[in-house]
Amino acid sequence: MTGETIGHYRILEKVGEGGMGVVYKAEDTRLRRLVALKFLSARTAPDAQAEARFLREAQAGGGLDHPNVCRVHGLEEHEGRTFIVMAFVEGESLARRIRSGLKLGEALDIAIQIGEGLKAAHERGILHRDVKPANILVSAEGTAKLTDFGIAFVRDRSRLTLPGTVMGTLTYMAPEQLRAEDADPRTDIWALGVVLYEMCAGRLPFDRADAVKLTKAILEEDPLKPSAIHPMLTQEFDEIVEKALAKAREDRYQHLDGLVADLRSLRRRLTPGQEAFACSVPEIGRDAPSEAASAATRARSWIGRLFGRRPDGPPRPDVTSSQARTPERPSRTDQAR
Numbered sequence: 334m335t336g337e338t339i340g341h342y343r344i345l346e347k348v349g350e351g352g353m354g355v356v357y358k359a360e361d362t363r364l365r366r367l368v369a370l371k372f373l374s375a376r377t378a379p380d381a382q383a384e385a386r387f388l389r390e391a392q393a394g395g396g397l398d399h400p401n402v403c404r405v406h407g408l409e410e411h412e413g414r415t416f417i418v419m420a421f422v423e424g425e426s427l428a429r430r431i432r433s434g435l436k437l438g439e440a441l442d443i444a445i446q447i448g449e450g451l452k453a454a455h456e457r458g459i460l461h462r463d464v465k466p467a468n469i470l471v472s473a474e475g476t477a478k479l480t481d482f483g484i485a486f487v488r489d490r491s492r493l494t495l496p497g498t499v500m501g502t503l504t505y506m507a508p509e510q511l512r513a514e515d516a517d518p519r520t521d522i523w524a525l526g527v528v529l530y531e532m533c534a535g536r537l538p539f540d541r542a543d544a545v546k547l548t549k550a551i552l553e554e555d556p557l558k559p560s561a562i563h564p565m566l567t568q569e570f571d572e573i574v575e576k577a578l579a580k581a582r583e584d585r586y587q588h589l590d591g592l593v594a595d596l597r598s599l600r601r602r603l604t605p606g607q608e609a610f611a612c613s614v615p616e617i618g619r620d621a622p623s624e625a626a627s628a629a630t631r632a633r634s635w636i637g638r639l640f641g642r643r644p645d646g647p648p649r650p651d652v653t654s655s656q657a658r659t660p661e662r663p664s665r666t667d668q669a670r
């Protein structure tokens with residue numbers, strides 16, 4: 334598609350591909366600005382009802398305009414293909430940044446920024462529902478932006494309506510999402526807790542190759558205390574993570590205000606040594622799919638059973654292959670065990 338013009342968008346290059354479709358960098362020739370166009374694959378394209386809800390959520394209150402949120406301009410169609418038009422964000426995904434190495438100070442700065450972006454959304458009644466490193470873009474200057482706001486429901490709908498498919502990864506899902514209960518702001522707080530843990534401890538809080546075991550761990554098991562992984566992480570950090578990852582929503586941070594305030598307070602008091610601590614280390618030549626990605630593949634039949642369907646649907650090569658290309662699990666897992 335590179336070089337093509339679609340309506341008033343000139344496609345410049347393909348920037349990536351995820352579970353829901355392909356993302357291109359493009360120029361809006363009418364408004365003379367760079368945009369990212371996310372073409373949804375036929376399977377994930379929303380129906381009219383989902384489309385209306387998407388527009389309502391993504392553009393609630395005249396659009397969520399916040400420095401830590403990637404602005405969504407709209408939803409358009411070209412020759413029967415639906416695409417999302419959003420601001421183009423320079424930078425790389427947090428999934429990649431975690432693999433290329435993060436310092437504790439940077440990790441907390443990213444968590445605080447994402448917390449601020451989510452807080453602004455929650456104040457307007459918008460949930461993200463799919464907070465994960467692949468949906469966080471970090472600029473060279475360290476500004477973090479949350480993308481894919483409000484589109485997770487498209488995925489949720491598809492997951493419930495397409496036979497035998499599982500979309501995305503279970504890794505960042507809160508217990509209530511696994512129980513197919515409605516999400517609320519605390520569901521996003523849980524996911525941010527998982528991202529925070531992953532960035533700072535250098536491994537996932539719940540990491541099992543087997544989808545059933547992964548689900549059981551999320552529902553029932555306590556993750557290893559971060560301070561037991563890196564002594565540089567204090568008891569205060571343990572307490573923040575524990576509160577963000579409380580299984581019962583009532584025990585969790587109830588609002589992002591509390592989590593962001595605690596993170597800011599912790600960040601202010603980091604010593605230069607703690608700030609520069611390399612909490613996630615660069616990964617060398619790791620191309621294999623992550624355990625979690627493999628788990629998502631295996632989860633296909635299991636989710637089918639969970640939702641009372643036969644696991645006989647078509648495989649989703651777009652989901653599994655993209656996850657295999659962008660493994661999100663950092664490298665210290667084995668070392669930390």
Ligand SMILES: Nc1ncnc2c1ncn2[C@@H]1O[C@H](COP(=O)(O)OP(=O)(O)OP(=O)(O)O)[C@@H](O)[C@H]1O
Pocket residue numbers: 348349350351352353354355356369371403419420421422423425426467468470480481501659
């Ligand atoms: N607004 C944007 N500006 C610049 N690059 C973007 C933008 N949105 C997405 N990208 C890039 O495109 C890649 C693919 O994004 P996409 O959202 O399709 O995949 P994903 O987040 O890995 O999976 P999912 O479908 O679950 O969201 C991202 O890794 C990111 O690098």
Ligand SMILES: [Mg+2]
Pocket residue numbers: 351467468480481
């Ligand atoms: Mg995404």
